[in-house]
Amino acid sequence: MDDPIPLSALQHFVFCPRQYALIHIEQVWTENEQTARGRGQHERAHGGGSEERDGVRTLRALPLVSREHGLFGVADVVELLPDGSPRPVEYKSGRAKSRLADEVQLCAQALCLEEMFSGSIPGGYIYHVASRKRREVTFTPELRAAVLAARDGIRELLRSRRLPEPAADDRCQLCSLYDECEPFAPRDFPAGYDPFETRPIP
Amino acid sequence: MRHLLNTLYVQTQGSYLRLENDNVRVDVDGEFKTRLPLHHLDGIVVFGNVLLSPYLIQKLGRSHKPVTWLTEWGQFTARSETPVSGNVLLRVAQHACTCDAARTLAVARFIAAGKLQNQKTTLLRSAREAAGEDAPALRQAARDINAQIAVLPLAETVDEVRGIEGTAARSYFEVFSLMLRANRDFFWLGERTRRPARDPINAVLNYVYTLLAGECASACQAVGLDPQIGFLHALRPGRQSLALDLMEELRPVVADRAVVTLINRQQLTPRDFILHEGRTVTLTEDGRRTILKHLQERKGEEVYHPITGRKTPIGLIPHVQARLLAQHLRGDRPHYPPYLHR
Numbered sequence: 362m363d364d365p366i367p368l369s370a371l372q373h374f375v376f377c378p379r380q381y382a383l384i385h386i387e388q389v390w391t392e393n394e395q396t397a398r399g400r401g402q403h404e405r406a407h408g409g410g411s412e413e414r415d416g417v418r419t420l421r422a423l424p425l426v427s428r429e430h431g432l433f434g435v436a437d438v439v440e441l442l443p444d445g446s447p448r449p450v451e452y453k454s455g456r457a458k459s460r461l462a463d464e465v466q467l468c469a470q471a472l473c474l475e476e477m478f479s480g481s482i483p484g485g486y487i488y489h490v491a492s493r494k495r496r497e498v499t500f501t502p503e504l505r506a507a508v509l510a511a512r513d514g515i516r517e518l519l520r521s522r523r524l525p526e527p528a529a530d531d532r533c534q535l536c537s538l539y540d541e542c543e544p545f546a547p548r549d550f551p552a553g554y555d556p557f558e559t560r561p562i563p
Numbered sequence: 564m565r566h567l568l569n570t571l572y573v574q575t576q577g578s579y580l581r582l583e584n585d586n587v588r589v590d591v592d593g594e595f596k597t598r599l600p601l602h603h604l605d606g607i608v609v610f611g612n613v614l615l616s617p618y619l620i621q622k623l624g625r626s627h628k629p630v631t632w633l634t635e636w637g638q639f640t641a642r643s644e645t646p647v648s649g650n651v652l653l654r655v656a657q658h659a660c661t662c663d664a665a666r667t668l669a670v671a672r673f674i675a676a677g678k679l680q681n682q683k684t685t686l687l688r689s690a691r692e693a694a695g696e697d698a699p700a701l702r703q704a705a706r707d708i709n710a711q712i713a714v715l716p717l718a719e720t721v722d723e724v725r726g727i728e729g730t731a732a733r734s735y736f737e738v739f740s741l742m743l744r745a746n747r748d749f750f751w752l753g754e755r756t757r758r759p760a761r762d763p764i765n766a767v768l769n770y771v772y773t774l775l776a777g778e779c780a781s782a783c784q785a786v787g788l789d790p791q792i793g794f795l796h797a798l799r800p801g802r803q804s805l806a807l808d809l810m811e812e813l814r815p816v817v818a819d820r821a822v823v824t825l826i827n828r829q830q831l832t833p834r835d836f837i838l839h840e841g842r843t844v845t846l847t848e849d850g851r852r853t854i855l856k857h858l859q860e861r862k863g864e865e866v867y868h869p870i871t872g873r874k875t876p877i878g879l880i881p882h883v884q885a886r887l888l889a890q891h892l893r894g895d896r897p898h899y900p901p902y903l904h905r
């Protein structure tokens with residue numbers, strides 16, 4: 362059986378397959394990534410537990426798993442409605458990098474929750490910390506298929522151990538791995554660069 | 564984005580380092596000396612009898628800041644391994660490349676080419692500043708090195724590459740002293756001697772090279788390369804062959820340049836050396852302090868990197884080169900591009 366895929370990987374893969382490969386396969390490490398992840402774990406460790414308000418229970422740092430789909434991870438926030446059905450809420454602090462990547466990650470959480478709570482989940486929320494607005498996301502069949510397609514794409518990369526070509530487009534300006542990836546740098550020697558050059562010395 | 568952070572060097576014997584909130588606190592003989600925020604550091608290098616508290620060592624490990632232990636005289640003994648240093652696929656690719664004679668040769672050639680080019684650059688720069696008969700001699704040595712660069716592509720084995728590099732090194736060190744403009748009688752380089760150094764220049768070079776090798780080994784580790792598996796340097800137990808490989812290109816422009824500058828500015832003078840009975844030479848603690856300070860300052864100096872096309876602090880060049888090598892080994896780049904200093 363294939364190893365389960367971490368939910369965080371899906372988001373990276375949907376944003377840019379090369380970003381996924383750099384972080385999860387090449388283990389390229391940047392201060393941004395690292396500090397962000399470190400902070401996330403810190404907040405999770407200290408923010409775990411639950412609270413209740415207006416009949417809605419809020420669970421924090423809930424471990425998630427789907428054996429059927431081969432996914433696992435931790436949900437920042439899951440709300441339990443009065444009827445006991447769960448709704449995932451994904452907190453986004455920075456600029457939205459890619460709408461689709463966020464939605465895929467949220468939907469992947471829902472796939473886990475559906476299996477864990479045995480029920481179907483029609484939608485969830487993305488909460489933008491900066492604007493304090495939450496946006497509803499409907500888990501359409503297309504979105505669900507996108508989650509599984511990303512998972513399969515990741516499995517394929519893990520099998521082939523290949524590093525995908527750079528995206529080299531607008532995404533790169535928002536990418537914390539820009540320096541490590543060098544999406545626009547020539548892969549081979551640039552013009553004028555010749556280690557064997559022996560221009561005569563006057 | 565990787566930022567240039569400071570390396571904390573502690574060479575005062577009997578120092579005690581511990582964690583104090585998110586700071587490193589340094590005490591000497593039970594007295595408070597200094598306190599540095601951890602997030603300004605990318606690693607700690609300690610010489611000889613310096614104590615670190617277990618909490619500090621663990622905190623440094625978790626935040627991917629390696630500790631390097633050197634002897635009091637700067638010889639490498641140990642380095643902590645942090646959790647990030649392990650891309651197993653990269654290591655497998657690195658080992659596969661060293662087992663492939665043609666690929667090893669290609670990498671070794673480029674490393675040697677980078678070193679020779681940078682030797683040439685260093686000599687020519689000194690030639691522009693030199694007076695009298697020194698300039699033509701320096702330029703002639705640069706021409707001799709050019710001749711060696713021209714035969715590098717013809718080398719068919721790594722041994723031949725090493726031979727070419729050795730020939731160039733002789734031309735280079737023969738005129739090394741001509742780059743000096745102060746205390747020339749004292750700073751006179753006979754031949755390269757490793758340990759123990761037989762003259763002051765060798766004592767300085769050995770010291771600076773050890774520090775630079777440490778930086779290169781840290782860079783390998785941070786990128787996930789195995790510092791012991793090299794291409795140009797033969798594999799030998801206990802030798803950080805890859806760190807030495809990466810250092811080759813940087814020796815002339817980082818290490819040698821620093822030595823020349825310190826002597827020419829008379830920041831290093833005969834007073835900084837101890838001449839022992841039986842013709843061996845060591846640096847005084849003050850001398851070592853002067854060198855460390857200068858190297859730390861130079862790390863912040865920005866240079867143009869010909870491959871990334873960006874300005875990069877000198878202190879990050881080993882890291883950039885380690886990453887470029889990793890990209891080549893993992894098939895993301897057809898060649899390993901050495902750093903060519905302008």
Ligand code: SF4
Pocket residue numbers: 377378379380381383526527528529530532533534536537538539542543544
């Ligand atoms: S810099 Fe661009 S190509 Fe590289 S990982 Fe980021 S988004 Fe992908």
